[in-house]
Amino acid sequence: MEGASTKGVLSHLSLLEVQARSRKTQPQQPSRVKELKAKVEALLTQRDQLRAEIETHKNLKKLRASMDKWCTHEEEEEEEEEEEEEEEEEEEMDEDSENSKLLRLMARHTRLKDLLHAHHVIGGYNVIKTRQGKGMCVSLATAYEGVYLETYNLEIDLKPTVRISRHDVPPFIPLKNLAEQSSVQTDIRTLLDPLSRDLNAFAGRKQQLKLVKELHKSVEVMESNVLCSLLVLMFTVPKEKTLVLCSLDYTDRTRCLPTRVHFKCDDKELPDSPEWKKHRSLLMETPVHKALITMRKMGNIV
Amino acid sequence: MDDSTKLFLQRFMRRIPSYMLRTTLEKWGRLTAAQQKSIDFTQSKWALTEALLTICEENKLAMKHLIELEMIYIMDNPNQGMWYVLQLLDPEDDAHSVELMQFKEQFKSHLKELVRHVSIKIKNHTDQAVWIRIAWGDAFSRPNHLKPTFGVHYLQTPYVFVTNLTSKQKPLLSQAVVLSTRYQAIKDANLSGRKLTAIRDLLMRKYQQVFPTKYPSPLAENNQTISNPHIVKEQAEPAANRLHMACKAFGGGALPQLQSAVYKLKTKFRDDPNKTMTEREEPFRCVVKFESTNLLESLRHCASSGIASTPVTPLLSCIPLKGRNYFVITDNDSGPSSQTHQPQN
Numbered sequence: 001m002e003g004a005s006t007k008g009v010l011s012h013l014s015l016l017e018v019q020a021r022s023r024k025t026q027p028q029q030p031s032r033v034k035e036l037k038a039k040v041e042a043l044l045t046q047r048d049q050l051r052a053e054i055e056t057h058k059n060l061k062k063l064r065a066s067m068d069k070w071c072t073h074e075e076e077e078e079e080e081e082e083e084e085e086e087e088e089e090e091e092e093m094d095e096d097s098e099n100s101k102l103l104r105l106m107a108r109h110t111r112l113k114d115l116l117h118a119h120h121v122i123g124g125y126n127v128i129k130t131r132q133g134k135g136m137c138v139s140l141a142t143a144y145e146g147v148y149l150e151t152y153n154l155e156i157d158l159k160p161t162v163r164i165s166r167h168d169v170p171p172f173i174p175l176k177n178l179a180e181q182s183s184v185q186t187d188i189r190t191l192l193d194p195l196s197r198d199l200n201a202f203a204g205r206k207q208q209l210k211l212v213k214e215l216h217k218s219v220e221v222m223e224s225n226v227l228c229s230l231l232v233l234m235f236t237v238p239k240e241k242t243l244v245l246c247s248l249d250y251t252d253r254t255r256c257l258p259t260r261v262h263f264k265c266d267d268k269e270l271p272d273s274p275e276w277k278k279h280r281s282l283l284m285e286t287p288v289h290k291a292l293i294t295m296r297k298m299g300n301i302v
Numbered sequence: 303m304d305d306s307t308k309l310f311l312q313r314f315m316r317r318i319p320s321y322m323l324r325t326t327l328e329k330w331g332r333l334t335a336a337q338q339k340s341i342d343f344t345q346s347k348w349a350l351t352e353a354l355l356t357i358c359e360e361n362k363l364a365m366k367h368l369i370e371l372e373m374i375y376i377m378d379n380p381n382q383g384m385w386y387v388l389q390l391l392d393p394e395d396d397a398h399s400v401e402l403m404q405f406k407e408q409f410k411s412h413l414k415e416l417v418r419h420v421s422i423k424i425k426n427h428t429d430q431a432v433w434i435r436i437a438w439g440d441a442f443s444r445p446n447h448l449k450p451t452f453g454v455h456y457l458q459t460p461y462v463f464v465t466n467l468t469s470k471q472k473p474l475l476s477q478a479v480v481l482s483t484r485y486q487a488i489k490d491a492n493l494s495g496r497k498l499t500a501i502r503d504l505l506m507r508k509y510q511q512v513f514p515t516k517y518p519s520p521l522a523e524n525n526q527t528i529s530n531p532h533i534v535k536e537q538a539e540p541a542a543n544r545l546h547m548a549c550k551a552f553g554g555g556a557l558p559q560l561q562s563a564v565y566k567l568k569t570k571f572r573d574d575p576n577k578t579m580t581e582r583e584e585p586f587r588c589v590v591k592f593e594s595t596n597l598l599e600s601l602r603h604c605a606s607s608g609i610a611s612t613p614v615t616p617l618l619s620c621i622p623l624k625g626r627n628y629f630v631i632t633d634n635d636s637g638p639s640s641q642t643h644q645p646q647n
Binding site: 126128130137139153155166168169170171172174223224225226227229230249251253 | 398399401402426430456457458459460461505506507508511513514515623
């Protein structure tokens with residue numbers, strides 16, 4: 001500061017100004033260091049994490065490989081055997097038993113996911129080899145609204161040609177026609193997929209009929225058929241006690257919803273009234289047992 | 303009431319068991335509550351018949367009302383008489399959308415075209431079956447209500463179950479059914495039995511069948527009795543195998559009750575020591591008939607107990623597989639052929 005006294009107050013002031021200006025840039029440096037240090041920490045932990053993941057992955061692969069090997073050698077394997085083998089493997093791996101248990105679980109999880117994916121790829125059917133590979137048995141499950149219904153089975157010969165030898169599909173499902181129309185020799189799913197669609201639609205319609213009978217006792221089922229492709233119901237209108245005959249045609253057998261809804265009533269005006277027109281479109285778009293609930297809430301049927 | 307109506311009622315009363323009478327009359331609904339109460343069902347059949355006759359005359363009931371009564375009784379008790387199955391072939395495009403009213407009208411009009419005097423009554427049953435009662439007459443006589451034919455059909459299936467159908471009446475009924483169901487032809491299904499419900503369940507596959515799935519449901523008849531642990535069954539595994547193959551061929555659980563299976567053989571005699579018979583050129587004609595109160599159950603037991611060899615021969619397993627119990631076996635084919643069978647009445 002010797003210079004300041006020789007140069008005077010103004011020059012001292014300008015020196016201070018310069019110092020103040022440079023101080024603004026200066027404070028970044030120590031925090032910059034802190035920042036960089038923090039970054040180093042983060043990268044270090046990330047590196048450790050990644051190393052641990054690689055380690056786990058390697059062990060998982062080893063486990064999976066041994067699991068798969070055992071499963072291809074013995075198709076119908078007992079749970080105990082699988083665990084036995086894994087116990088042997090355990091000795092070769094980490095001492096930490098909790099780790100290995102976790103790894104076993106993870107290996108099982110990935111294996112199950114792969115199996116599920118394979119099941120999905122073949123169309124979701126349960127298939128079993130029979131007659132030492134010369135035949136197979138396909139199980140087609142049906143479900144409606146989240147409830148599993150009947151399962152149908154097809155026993156198929158694969159050699160010399162693909163041919164259905166036995167089945168428990170009811171006679172009103174045109175299995176023979178579907179088989180003839182499909183290219184079952186090259187791709188069996190051209191038969192299974194349409195058949196499953198028909199069976200599921202049938203199961204859905206049958207379930208709807210059952211629910212109508214259970215939930216709507218005031219609605220009388222006048223006519224139905226074994227294929228459940230035709231349904232005639234009798235409604236009673238609450239106030240005047242008029243009867244309305246409702247026929248539902250399910251001509252598209254691959255669907256659970258009707259293709260045609262028709263009302264017949266002594267009162268000729270009724271089917272054309274706006275309320276009942278709404279009911280018609282409701283019945284065309286919603287499953288019948290649900291549509292009836294709505295119709296009852298609207299007060300148009302008993 | 304005229305004499306023929308009276309006779310009909312008398313015959314009907316003789317046929318119906320007493321314990322069924324009250325419920326059948328109630329279902330019929332042609333008696334007032336007072337009249338129904340007035341009948342003493344503990345009387346003898348003869349007395350009951352007289353009582354009923356008086357009531358029917360009071361209500362001015364005619365033949366057409368009485369045949370309703372008969373139909374109600376038969377529909378509730380279908381497992382009597384002998385039922386035969388006819389199979390419809392080659393459906394037209396609109397066969398799957400034939401509905402009840404259409405079928406009724408078409409059947410009646412077609413049959414009336416073929417037979418001048420005929421009385422047809424069609425009713426639909428709760429299990430979606432269509433029941434047809436036909437009393438046949440001809441150009442000169444009125445319909446005979448004492449020998450009616452009954453037919454049962456499930457729409458959208460190819461089967462028609464008939465009882466009391468003579469060979470003369472058969473082509474007439476067949477034609478009417480084919481035209482009204484929109485199929486092109488009809489043939490014998492070669493299946494017959496006393497129990498309508500059994501042959502129907504067999505054809506509709508309504509019994510428990512066993513398939514080689516990974517998680518089969520446990521077989522109902524596989525009673526695992528707690529055995530003495532000191533006793534080891536040597537034959538346990540072969541016995542289990544036989545049971546499994548028997549169930550696979552015939553089914554698990556309760557099986558539809560067939561009464562007989564007939565095999566008509568037109569094969570050459572095969573027995574090496576017997577030179578005189580084996581030297582003959584022509585086939586050795588013989589008929590083999592299996593009879594039982596529950597044929598499929600018996601055959602399954604034969605297979606599971608080892609009397610019949612397993613795997614079950616296709617000659618036996620094709621009874622449930624093809625839904626037939628009449629077969630003609632010739633030398634040319636390894637399995638039973640499908641030849642027609644004339645139902646005898």
